[in-house]
Amino acid sequence: MKGLITICSFLLVGILTAYYIGFGFQEQPKPRAIDKELEGLNEKYLLRFSHVVAENTPKGLAASMFAQLVREKTDGWVEVQVFPNAMLYEAQDEFDALMRNDIHIIAPALSEVSVLDRKWLVMDLPYVFQNEQMVEAAFNGRIGELLFESIGDYGLHGIAFWDNGFKQFTNNIRPVVEPEDIKGLSVRVMPSEALVDTYRVLDAKPRLFSFNEVYNVLSTGIVDGTENTLSNIYSKGFYRQQKYMTVSNHNYLGYAVLMNSNFFHTLPVDYQNSIIEAMNEVTMWLREHSKVINDEMLYRIENSGQLEIHYQTESEKKIWRQALKPIYDKYGQIIGDELMKEVIKLQGK
Numbered sequence: 001m002k003g004l005i006t007i008c009s010f011l012l013v014g015i016l017t018a019y020y021i022g023f024g025f026q027e028q029p030k031p032r033a034i035d036k037e038l039e040g041l042n043e044k045y046l047l048r049f050s051h052v053v054a055e056n057t058p059k060g061l062a063a064s065m066f067a068q069l070v071r072e073k074t075d076g077w078v079e080v081q082v083f084p085n086a087m088l089y090e091a092q093d094e095f096d097a098l099m100r101n102d103i104h105i106i107a108p109a110l111s112e113v114s115v116l117d118r119k120w121l122v123m124d125l126p127y128v129f130q131n132e133q134m135v136e137a138a139f140n141g142r143i144g145e146l147l148f149e150s151i152g153d154y155g156l157h158g159i160a161f162w163d164n165g166f167k168q169f170t171n172n173i174r175p176v177v178e179p180e181d182i183k184g185l186s187v188r189v190m191p192s193e194a195l196v197d198t199y200r201v202l203d204a205k206p207r208l209f210s211f212n213e214v215y216n217v218l219s220t221g222i223v224d225g226t227e228n229t230l231s232n233i234y235s236k237g238f239y240r241q242q243k244y245m246t247v248s249n250h251n252y253l254g255y256a257v258l259m260n261s262n263f264f265h266t267l268p269v270d271y272q273n274s275i276i277e278a279m280n281e282v283t284m285w286l287r288e289h290s291k292v293i294n295d296e297m298l299y300r301i302e303n304s305g306q307l308e309i310h311y312q313t314e315s316e317k318k319i320w321r322q323a324l325k326p327i328y329d330k331y332g333q334i335i336g337d338e339l340m341k342e343v344i345k346l347q348g349k
């Protein structure tokens with residue numbers, strides 16, 4: 001009898017341990033209580049924020065502003081240290097670094113997130129958004145909710161969508177007006193399946209290079225062209241290495257601001273709230289200013305006289321949309337009905 005009780009006790013402890021460790025015990029880690037009077041200097045929180053762009057871009061400016069607001073709102077108890085220009089990590093390496101707690105906040109392009117979670121490919125469908133209002137409706141509506149829910153399964157906590165702007169196409173070979181003009185050109189793209197296939201469908205040659213390699217691959221002729229926002233094209237000097245630009249607004253470059261979920265939930269609740277408050281203020285600022293920043297960069301590029309610029313017309317856009325329909329056919333299934341229905345709803349408005 002005693003033996004039986006011992007065996008049963010072992011079994012019970014084993015089952016509970018397996019449940020806790022192996023079968024995903026879902027409880028959030030407990031936040032720490034704060035008593036500022038009792039805390040020493042070494043109790044300050046240092047959050048490392050890594051991103052890959054220049055400081056004078058929408059994301060670069062927003063990250064600095066966020067750091068300042070968090071410092072103010074927490075009386076300096078939370079310090080956000082910003083590392084721009086991929087000083088610490090390239091975009092794809094940021095995810096692992098975040099999970100290891102080497103860094104604490106990242107703001108990768110939505111296309112970079114799609115490598116981890118294919119539902120995010122929805123944001124890379126060509127011409128999916130016609131203007132900034134549609135992008136905002138996607139970020140603030142059901143599409144944004146579904147994307148953040150989905151990325152939660154990877155241990156990531158989405159705290160905001162940040163804007164940059166619409167992407168334009170640049171190259172060194174010829175003006176790109178019709179879809180046929182892009183045939184045979186080698187083009188640097190971010191590592192999103194939908195972006196890669198967009199160029200394949202057009203018989204171009206998509207090539208994957210990290211953001212910090214773009215200037216080099218353009219200037220050495222390793223690729224003929226690339227796509228990016230006006231602020232990135234200007235701040236990184238890509239426009240000086242290209243002859244032609246098509247202002248096409250064919251995709252939107254936005255960012256997901258992400259934290260490691262476990263890390264975020266172990267911060268004292270007051271600090272979590274301050275971080276969210278600061279993030280909301282910066283997100284609003286960015287929404288109002290990202291277009292202004294990109295417009296200013298267009299003005300500077302136009303005045304540099306470095307590029308021959310073609311502004312895509314509405315009737316040309318129609319032809320491009322038709323040429324790129326196979327991307328919707330293929331990726332609609334991968335993205336799934338729930339998100340695609342929201343896209344159709346948004347486009348119908």
Ligand code: SIN
Pocket residue numbers: 052053059108109164190210211228232253
């Ligand atoms: C970024 O804006 O974060 C980088 C975009 C790119 O890789 O082209």
